Amino acid sequence: MREMSLYKKRLKLVRGKGVYVWDENGNKYLDAIAGIGVAILGHSNEELAIAINEQMKKLVVAGPMFHHEEKDEALEELSKFLSFEYAYFGNSGTEAVEAALKFARLYTGKKEIIAMTKAFHGRTFGSLSATWKKKYRGGFEPLVPGFKHIPFNNIEVAKEAITKETAAVIVEPIQGEGGINVIDKDYLEKVNKLCKEKDILLIFDEVQTGFGRTGEFFAYQHFGIEPDIMTLAKTLGGGFPIGAMVAKKEVADLMVPGTHASTFGGSPLACASAIAVIKTIKEKKLLEKVRKNGKYLREKLEKLKKKYDFIKRVKGMGLMLAVELEMDGKEFYKKCLEKKLLLNCTHGNVIRIMPALTVKKKEIDEAVEIMDECFSSLI
Ligand SMILES: *Cc1c(COP(=O)(O)O)cnc(C)c1O
Numbered sequence: 001m002r003e004m005s006l007y008k009k010r011l012k013l014v015r016g017k018g019v020y021v022w023d024e025n026g027n028k029y030l031d032a033i034a035g036i037g038v039a040i041l042g043h044s045n046e047e048l049a050i051a052i053n054e055q056m057k058k059l060v061v062a063g064p065m066f067h068h069e070e071k072d073e074a075l076e077e078l079s080k081f082l083s084f085e086y087a088y089f090g091n092s093g094t095e096a097v098e099a100a101l102k103f104a105r106l107y108t109g110k111k112e113i114i115a116m117t118k119a120f121h122g123r124t125f126g127s128l129s130a131t132w133k134k135k136y137r138g139g140f141e142p143l144v145p146g147f148k149h150i151p152f153n154n155i156e157v158a159k160e161a162i163t164k165e166t167a168a169v170i171v172e173p174i175q176g177e178g179g180i181n182v183i184d185k186d187y188l189e190k191v192n193k194l195c196k197e198k199d200i201l202l203i204f205d206e207v208q209t210g211f212g213r214t215g216e217f218f219a220y221q222h223f224g225i226e227p228d229i230m231t232l233a234k235t236l237g238g239g240f241p242i243g244a245m246v247a248k249k250e251v252a253d254l255m256v257p258g259t260h261a262s263t264f265g266g267s268p269l270a271c272a273s274a275i276a277v278i279k280t281i282k283e284k285k286l287l288e289k290v291r292k293n294g295k296y297l298r299e300k301l302e303k304l305k306k307k308y309d310f311i312k313r314v315k316g317m318g319l320m321l322a323v324e325l326e327m328d329g330k331e332f333y334k335k336c337l338e339k340k341l342l343l344n345c346t347h348g349n350v351i352r353i354m355p356a357l358t359v360k361k362k363e364i365d366e367a368v369e370i371m372d373e374c375f376s377s378l379i
Contacts, residue, residue: 011337016043019356019363021342032355032367033344037176037208037320041238041280042356048238051276052269059268064261070271077278078246081217084230086252088245089266093207093233094122096243097170099260100229101126104168104201106259107251111146112165114158118178118347119149121170121205121231130170132178152183155190162194168201168229173219176208179347180315180322185223192225201228201251207243208320211235212281212357215291215318222317238280240273242266286357293359294318300368301353308375319357325349335374341367 012024019042021031034040041048055070062068075087088099101113115121115130122128128137129144137143150161152175162169169191175181195202204227209219213235216222220230228251233243243265264270281287298314301323305311310326325332329345336343344352355367 011342018042018044019359027340029340029342030363030367030370031342032353032359033342034354034356035239036234036344037213037354038234039239040211040213040235040286040357041277042358043239045238045280045358047280048240048273048276051272052240055269055272061264061267061269064263064265065257068268068271070268070275071266074266074271074274074278077275078244081278082230082246083226084246085249086247086255088247088255088260089270090233090243090245090262091241091264091270092122092243093205093231094124094127094243095262095265096207096231096233096245097121097127097130097205098124099245100170100203100205100231100247101130101168102260103229103245103247103251103255104203106254108167108199108201110165110167110200112163112167113147114161114166114169115147115149116171116175116178117149117151118175118181119170119172119205120175120177121172122207152181153187155187155194158191158194162198162200166198166200168203169195170203170205171227172205172207172209173223174209174214174317174320176320176352177346179324179350180320180352182315182317183223188223188225195228203227203229203231205231207231207233208235211277212286212290213318213320213354215287215294217281217287219317236277237270237273238277240270242270242274244274281357284358290318290357293361293364294321296361297321297353297364297368300364304368304372304375307372308379310378311375319359320354322346322350322352325351332374332378335377336370339370339374341370341374343371 013021015022021029119132121130129147150157210232229247236242301314312324329349329351333345346352
């Protein structure tokens with residue numbers, strides 16, 4: 001049997017520790033993408049390994065009809081950072097987004113969802129309908145009706161797009177797959193105001209930006225705007241699959257048993273991983289580290305930009321950074337791979353760098369040195 005995959009030839013990884021991974025031939029790589037920003041505590045993190053092991057021996061599964069103390073604790077930990085009253089646990093980003101979209105329609109009684117161009121929200125039918133790129137959508141139509149895409153940072157277009165039937169606007173505060181695009185604060189404030197006036201829900205998809213990635217616990221804190229609904233996943237379990245949708249109480253009151261649920265979602269095992277991640281972020285003071293090391297990495301990338309004309313800009317926040325190139329990034333990506341540096345090329349010409357939040361200065365030096373070598377070989 002062969003796995004269904006987009007890739008013909010892939011690196012075969014056998015183990016990882018911190019920011020490093022090893023392939024089947026014993027080659028060591030610096031992983032500056034951490035499973036697309038997932039392994040925020042690094043690979044084979046001790047705290048996470050212990051938490052999952054202990055929980056495995058205690059209680060693995062409960063099912064949606066039973067409660068368990070790990071869920072209480074996960075909710076309590078989340079409540080320390082979020083003034084949202086309600087959480088729904090699933091297993092992935094796309095499930096969190098599906099829940100948000102279903103909620104939005106249920107709560108408002110309206111049908112239309114407005115998303116942004118270049119947005120990525122997942123690959124199941126609802127979230128795919130909110131995802132912008134043809135490459136992901138093509139061949140799967142008809143998608144869910146009622147979705148519209150508008151460009152980032154143009155409030156006039158947003159005003160025109162909103163109708164009496166608009167249920168929600170869904171936004172990534174920093175677009176990930178779309179090329180690390182940071183939304184304008186001013187635009188977001190205006191969209192928020194429009195939503196409030198017209199009884200439209202504002203959904204922030206923080207699947208990629210949540211849990212310290214940008215230097216705040218959540219990206220929305222940089223903008224000072226609280227959404228009605230937020231979706232979380234990738235970073236939440238540090239590698240263990242867990243996703244969550246959090247909502248303001250008034251949004252959630254309509255849910256009754258059976259309205260929406262997940263068999264695996266929010267299992268004791270998944271919750272134990274989330275608890276360990278949140279506690280470790282606090283104990284290791286990772287937010288401060290992200291701010292400091294994010295700034296350090298950014299300065300180094302800016303230096304590369306000065307050195308190479310074909311680097312158009314450096315963008316992002318915290319440790320969610322990218323360099324945008326004049327040309328396609330594939331060649332550069334391949335050269336980095338040869339030199340044992342794992343990065344990601346998204347949106348064609350954007351090189352995305354999202355290492356573990358535990359990354360050290362000397363590891364950043366090492367990564368940027370390899371990038372420099374690879375850029376210089378492109379001239
Ligand atoms: C990755 C991602 C998703 C989808 O998450 P999956 O776990 O792959 O389903 C949704 N939204 C954003 C912003 C993402 O980065």
